[in-house]
Amino acid sequence: MAILPEQFEIHPTSGAPIYRQLMDQVLALLAGKQIQPGEMLPSVREMAVALGVNPMTISKAYSRLELEGIVERVRGRGMMIREQKIEGSLSKRLQDLETALQPAIVRARQLGLRDDQITPLLHKLLREIPE
Amino acid sequence: MAILPEQFEIHPTSGAPIYRQLMDQVLALLAGKQIQPGEMLPSVREMAVALGVNPMTISKAYSRLELEGIVERVRGRGMMIREQKIEGSLSKRLQDLETALQPAIVRARQLGLRDDQITPLLHKLLREIPE
Amino acid sequence: MAILPEQFEIHPTSGAPIYRQLMDQVLALLAGKQIQPGEMLPSVREMAVALGVNPMTISKAYSRLELEGIVERVRGRGMMIREQKIEGSLSKRLQDLETALQPAIVRARQLGLRDDQITPLLHKLLREIPE
Amino acid sequence: MAILPEQFEIHPTSGAPIYRQLMDQVLALLAGKQIQPGEMLPSVREMAVALGVNPMTISKAYSRLELEGIVERVRGRGMMIREQKIEGSLSKRLQDLETALQPAIVRARQLGLRDDQITPLLHKLLREIPE
DNA sequence: GTGGTCTAGACCACC
């Protein structure tokens, strides 16, 4: 029921803010069902030590996940993954996905990749991050 | 043979740096074959006026595109779209695409979308941005 | 003459401190005349078990209520609801209410609600929590 | 078109976090139409000097207002008040208001105030914070 | 000029 700090890693050189990297990893682990609603995230201090960053940076990531409704604070215990609720109409969500997918396709074409090289990769990712 | 500044638009509140938005639009137009190698980008001043943006910002976008080999500086004439060359081994390029694609799939799952809702959207985008 | 712990509930994720939630519920039940002066609050231990909360937290809520003159400690028996006395001049009390009411009105406006949507709600609440 | 830092004040003793006080004042000024969509908030540094607090504290307030959709970042210029959009069904919004209003009524009763003392105060506030 | 990020370290409220 507790998530281990070892499941997270940050790349200090990656340009992306550390707190953002952490948030994205929580979202990715959640999408990949490697962490589940009801589980507790490692405490701020524990995570800070494990990743070698300032506790406030972890705290910032957690707070923003809380504001986005991904986790909730349980007083005196820590941060818990929330039951994920799906919002918005289907068409809105498809529009949102299109916005996220379009740059990847642009990139693919820039890399000179053909449809029959792109689709298998998509299916591989869909299997790795299951419904 | 000249690209019009009207083909570009920027959202100063969109989170993404303006110079990045410009670069991404050049890449998207190129991927969608709406602009072609050999064509000239609008001059920095023209673009800056049209978009209501600081000329230095346009200049930065152009310089970055030059660094990435997308355009080349033609002395006295401006920036020209280069013939696009494909670099790297296939596996490297597939790896690159996977990195670009993965966050989009994570987003799709977070939106509660199923395989049979995601794949049609991919194929639509592949048609819009052809090989 | 004894108040049941079932009349209380706490939300450990709700942002508000648990001891504050408990205090507010005592005040609300009292305002709504669902509990009366002379009645005894459940014992700290009983309440702690019923709510699944640390006894120290219950104790803190009770102590605060005692400090505010809402309840009094009866040696060997527990906490009893006191006869409520009204303090301060009318203008002071109105000022106090204004301070409590203003954020609710700000919220109402932020929600785009009009006078004719707000006043009926006020009257409903005044009926539910009678003089 | 620019909002003055003099319109804001913080009470360091009030218990409420400084960044929260600032957020609430922005919301209150907006509800009272003293500031309008399209206007720019004072810069983080300017506000920090005027209020005598750390710039990061101001920044935190601004970021959270941005996350809540109250203001938006205009690159290179600062934070702009957004056009406010009203969300949720009417019944949801009324429920939200009831939650905000109920504690104020409880307080009023605790202060021994009668309906005919409470309603005039409400109407006064409704006039001060107009539709 | 604008806001954003991060650190080190102090202090607080709550459970």
Add this chain to the structure above:
DNA sequence: GTGGTCTAGACCACA
């Protein structure tokens, strides 16, 4: 034990 707040000060990205 948990998370939250604030400071002082450094440094960065962007326009």
